[in-house]
Amino acid sequence: MGSQNEEVKLLSFVCSPVCRRVEWALRLKGVDYQYIEEDIFNKSNLLLELNPVHKKVPVLVHGNKPIAESLVILEYIDETWKHQYPLLPQDPYERALTRFWIKFADEKVMYGGYVAMISIGDEQEKKVNEVREGMEKLEELIKGKRFFGGDKVGFLDIALGWITYVLPVWEEVGCMKILEPQKCPAISAWVNNILTHPLFKDCLPPKDELLAYNHRRRKQFNPALYH
Known part of the structure; x- marks a missing residue:
């Protein structure tokens, strides 16, 4: 092409x-x-x-x-760039499954995690529990594998990669815990596999900038917390 x-x-x-x-x-x-x-x-x-x-x-x-x-x-x-490191599976069913899980993770885990971070009280607790349930579904999906793509990084790993570095910031800013290593050991191992991958570890945003940005977002919804 x-x-x-x-x-x-x-x-x-x-x-x-x-x-x-x-x-x-x-x-x-x-x-x-x-x-x-x-x-x-x-x-x-x-x-x-x-x-x-x-x-x-x-x-x-x-x-x-x-x-x-x-x-x-x-x-x-x-x-x-289809011949340079294919990301999506070749099998149509596997491709469909990949798209399903990305949609699930974006709606249930990413959006839910963000809402939990900017929330307080009972609303936050409810959201945290919902996101944990979603995380446990992803735990089942990756169990026994190094990456969601199997032995190497695939489309789903890239789409879900935010969990490895943004989620800890959301947890810190929101004073909450979503990813529990004892309940999600395979996800926890995957986080480490992504963060030590040579192509990813050098392409992460500075944590101080992530913290400042997300505190700004939380403050917009809960100004009283920052007085």
Whole structure:
């Protein structure tokens, strides 16, 4: 595919877990790209022009073609550079399962974890329990495997990679505990496998920036906690 060699740019935000997915996929594929950091509190004209529908990062620009939404971008990357480290399984059923579990994890674990982080009291406790239930389902999925993709990192590992470095920050900011190693030993081992993977460990956002950003989010919903 001739277009493979066209310039690749990524509009991103350092604290966004969904943006990190795209960076990881590009790195695994060995695709050179230009990183453009966005201020999501003061969005650039470039971002608004490239993603006029959602006005959000990430946006991948390949040649002159912009693609938005992290999971859509991941599939585009996988199809465009299909011979360089395939991410999605080849089997249609396995691909369908992968998409199912990503949707489950995004709705139940990622969104739920974020809501728990910005919540307090009974509402937080309820959300924490819901997210733990979701985590236990993922525990069953990865049991006996090094990665969700088996012996090597796959699409699901990239999509769920935020658990390894964002979830601990959410737990700290929200004064809560979601991932319990005794209940989820396989997930806990996977976290370590991802964080020590050479392509990922050098592509993690600074923890102090993650803490500051998420405290800012929590403060928006609970200003009294920060007086």
